[in-house]
Amino acid sequence: MLKLFTTGFWEAIARLILRNKIFILISIILATIFFSFQWKHMRFSSTEANLLPDDHEVNLVYNEFLDIFGEEGNLVVLGIKDSTLFSVKQLNAWNALADSFKGYEEVEAVVSIKDLQKLVKNTEKVQFELEPFIKDSISSLAQVNQLQTELFEQYPFYDNFLFNPETKTVRTAIYLKKDIINTPARKAFIINHLQEKIDTYEAQTGLDVRVSGMPYIRTLNSQSIIDEIPIFIGGALFVTSLIFFLFFRSFTATFISLVVVCIGVMWTFGILGLLGYEITVLTALIPPLIIVIGIPNCIFLINKFQHEVKSHGNKVKSLQRVITKVGNATLMTNVTTASGFATFILTESTLLKEFGIVASLSILAIFTLCLMIIPIMYTFLPYPKERHLEHLNKRWIGAFVNWMESMVKNKKITIYITTLILIVASIIGIHQIKISGSLIEDMPQNTTFFKDIRFFESEFNGIMPLEIMINTKRKKGVMKLATLKRMDELEELIEDIPELSRPISVVSLVKYSKQAYYNGNPKYYQLPTSQENSFILSYAKNSATDVDMLNNFVDSTGQYARITTFMKDIGTDKMERIQEDLQDEINKLFPKERYDVIITGKALVFQKGTKYLVKNLAISLTLAIVLIALFMAYLFRSFRMIIVSLMPNLLPLLVTAGIMGYIGVPIKPSTILVFSIAFGISVDDTIHFLAKYRQELQANNWKIKKSVYAALRETGVSMIYTSIVLFFGFSVFTISNFGGTVALGALVSITLLFAMLSNLLLLPSLLLSLERNIANKEVLREPSINIIASEDIDEDSKKSKD
Numbered sequence: 001m002l003k004l005f006t007t008g009f010w011e012a013i014a015r016l017i018l019r020n021k022i023f024i025l026i027s028i029i030l031a032t033i034f035f036s037f038q039w040k041h042m043r044f045s046s047t048e049a050n051l052l053p054d055d056h057e058v059n060l061v062y063n064e065f066l067d068i069f070g071e072e073g074n075l076v077v078l079g080i081k082d083s084t085l086f087s088v089k090q091l092n093a094w095n096a097l098a099d100s101f102k103g104y105e106e107v108e109a110v111v112s113i114k115d116l117q118k119l120v121k122n123t124e125k126v127q128f129e130l131e132p133f134i135k136d137s138i139s140s141l142a143q144v145n146q147l148q149t150e151l152f153e154q155y156p157f158y159d160n161f162l163f164n165p166e167t168k169t170v171r172t173a174i175y176l177k178k179d180i181i182n183t184p185a186r187k188a189f190i191i192n193h194l195q196e197k198i199d200t201y202e203a204q205t206g207l208d209v210r211v212s213g214m215p216y217i218r219t220l221n222s223q224s225i226i227d228e229i230p231i232f233i234g235g236a237l238f239v240t241s242l243i244f245f246l247f248f249r250s251f252t253a254t255f256i257s258l259v260v261v262c263i264g265v266m267w268t269f270g271i272l273g274l275l276g277y278e279i280t281v282l283t284a285l286i287p288p289l290i291i292v293i294g295i296p297n298c299i300f301l302i303n304k305f306q307h308e309v310k311s312h313g314n315k316v317k318s319l320q321r322v323i324t325k326v327g328n329a330t331l332m333t334n335v336t337t338a339s340g341f342a343t344f345i346l347t348e349s350t351l352l353k354e355f356g357i358v359a360s361l362s363i364l365a366i367f368t369l370c371l372m373i374i375p376i377m378y379t380f381l382p383y384p385k386e387r388h389l390e391h392l393n394k395r396w397i398g399a400f401v402n403w404m405e406s407m408v409k410n411k412k413i414t415i416y417i418t419t420l421i422l423i424v425a426s427i428i429g430i431h432q433i434k435i436s437g438s439l440i441e442d443m444p445q446n447t448t449f450f451k452d453i454r455f456f457e458s459e460f461n462g463i464m465p466l467e468i469m470i471n472t473k474r475k476k477g478v479m480k481l482a483t484l485k486r487m488d489e490l491e492e493l494i495e496d497i498p499e500l501s502r503p504i505s506v507v508s509l510v511k512y513s514k515q516a517y518y519n520g521n522p523k524y525y526q527l528p529t530s531q532e533n534s535f536i537l538s539y540a541k542n543s544a545t546d547v548d549m550l551n552n553f554v555d556s557t558g559q560y561a562r563i564t565t566f567m568k569d570i571g572t573d574k575m576e577r578i579q580e581d582l583q584d585e586i587n588k589l590f591p592k593e594r595y596d597v598i599i600t601g602k603a604l605v606f607q608k609g610t611k612y613l614v615k616n617l618a619i620s621l622t623l624a625i626v627l628i629a630l631f632m633a634y635l636f637r638s639f640r641m642i643i644v645s646l647m648p649n650l651l652p653l654l655v656t657a658g659i660m661g662y663i664g665v666p667i668k669p670s671t672i673l674v675f676s677i678a679f680g681i682s683v684d685d686t687i688h689f690l691a692k693y694r695q696e697l698q699a700n701n702w703k704i705k706k707s708v709y710a711a712l713r714e715t716g717v718s719m720i721y722t723s724i725v726l727f728f729g730f731s732v733f734t735i736s737n738f739g740g741t742v743a744l745g746a747l748v749s750i751t752l753l754f755a756m757l758s759n760l761l762l763l764p765s766l767l768l769s770l771e772r773n774i775a776n777k778e779v780l781r782e783p784s785i786n787i788i789a790s791e792d793i794d795e796d797s798k799k800s801k802d
Helices: 001-019 021-041 056-071 088-100 140-153 182-205 214-248 250-273 283-312 317-347 349-381 386-392 393-411 412-430 449-461 479-493 506-518 529-541 572-589 602-636 639-663 672-701 704-735 739-769 790-801
Strands: 073-078 107-109 117-122 125-132 171-174 210-212 464-471 560-566 594-599
Touching: 001 021, 001 117, 001 317, 001 349, 021 250, 021 349, 056 117, 056 464, 056 560, 056 594, 056 602, 073 125, 073 182, 073 214, 073 449, 073 602, 088 140, 088 171, 088 182, 117 506, 140 386, 171 182, 171 449, 182 210, 182 214, 210 214, 210 250, 214 250, 214 283, 214 449, 214 704, 250 283, 250 349, 283 317, 283 349, 283 704, 317 349, 317 602, 349 572, 349 602, 393 412, 393 704, 393 739, 412 639, 464 602, 479 560, 479 572, 506 529, 506 560, 572 602, 602 639, 602 672, 639 672, 639 739, 672 704, 672 739, 704 739
Parallel strands: none
Antiparallel strands: 073 171, 073 210, 107 171, 117 125, 464 560, 464 594
16 A cells, blocks of 8 residues: 555656646745845854763863853964064064054953063062063163063063063964954954954064964864855866766756756755854855755756656656656655764764754755756756767766676675675774864864964964863962962973973962062072962062952962963874873872862863764764664565665775775764765665665566666666766865865765775675575565656566566
């Protein structure tokens, strides 16, 4: 009954589409207009990708830190490494550049060389006072030399803060207001004001200004994503349409396909706007992805139409059969592809959930558009010309299919040995894969801002904040000498770690206070003794409020302190070892009954997020495999067929993972997507092949060999066509400036190529080798869904009898 219902259902769909074509076209136009109005709700991400769920322990710890000390990623740094800077004219111009930013409402504070203050002791008033290094402006070279001596030799408090005393690199710190860091105002300030002033300064002075800091990096990185979207869409359209034209030799067919996928892209952007999702480095991939996935749908439908026209010459009958015969198969393949993406919804990462929802909805949308627009458009067009049907008899395709058939007939042992070698080699390669938790690894490495990141890493040991927060469990516990000594010991360990910058904390301020108490003598830059501490504190208590520089390092109650350091871009393994070393030292120095000490910061949150993501995506891929296996069970009603169908699709995933291990491509948020995407797409070929195989079995009275070879010849052409389109379509992503996107495109292309060969060589070989176990009427019972219409079976039966 279900079989009859399914056949009748698609016949009803065909009548509905072909009899209401004007109404359907108008509906599509109206829907497209509706989705285009939703574009205004699209917005580009203003924050880093947080891969952890909101209630994850690492996020809770980080949010606790933010509640106490506020946003920590609000620093933009400008740097210059040039000996000519230390002249009167150039140094004044540098200070003037820093001053020019102080009037902007987006800026909280600016600290440049001119803003640095000496902490000096006033014996009469028994207090500390601040005295600027530069009072107004520099007027002589002697002042420049004196400034260098004081900064580079006499005041270690500022060492590696605004300058590197060894290389004479100088920088200016711009602190943006914390409430605009995750808003579009940040981008407006950096693009329209900061960058403009720096360009003007460089033109006037001839000096090269380096710029970095998390707000700056995030802004330019997101701008790079925006810039690449039209390149991806244009590249995908060009490559897929060119291949399509080379196959079909028809401008009309190519144009129709382009119209379909362009509408699909418009709908995708509309879905993003309608759901209120941000465009991130992942969701930016969906529009070109829809083009790459949509073109094979067009190939199946147009190819079937031309086959039918060539067979009996009746255009209306051909269009009806396109819908009734290919509708089920195309629906099933699009559902499996959408399912591969939909498994991302099961992760607890908001970033991946949104990617999965939009991608799966867009895939189902492009299927609907293809099924409706292509038959309707061909009702208005004349019969295909003879040259448009020549591709159905291409010699090279025939030669390739003949080679595959020969391999399956005569070289099954070779195929199995090759498969076994690939599995063993892949397993060895998989053991060499590393996990990357780098914030900047996937950023475009040929850009100026990426080179500036490396510059600051070299000069100041990194720009990614790593924070240690100490809870003394009592008010004013931070300023206890015992706490300061423990913090000092921890800072000494941090200084010995080459991947970390010199730490900044209240300890440095207390040391600076002691140096000031001893009239600025640098040898007294150290923690005071308990006796000295009482004298120094008396000076500190009497000091003016603007001398109180503790605000950024100690909370208002004096219970919490922070140690801030900056980390180089290092691998996950190194970062974990550093965290372990720090945690071991913390456990030794800070007794748990007296202190709560946490390690946090953006670098650590991202690294933990990557590990969490890998774990969840492994679960997601497993669920995708189980989901598609259940789908196969429902489709073919045979457990043995499930095993046989999964093997050719799991092999390409193993091979790709092995390649990643051998060539050093790490597991990271971008590359982990490869497996779910590729599996969801590659299983389509298996469905087409097995559906045709079952049909041939019924048509050929369960003659297994004849059915396998017939299915191979019939489906081989379509598989080759679609695999070529998918291979070159995903290769478009390799033109990206983002390393992760390049890896994604290359790896998916390779995986799909292996999947094609696996489905055309390994799958038929397994069917022949296991024919007694899987190819009989008991095992291959009547399917729950007839993918290929029964009319085809009847026709094939007649042909075989003839």
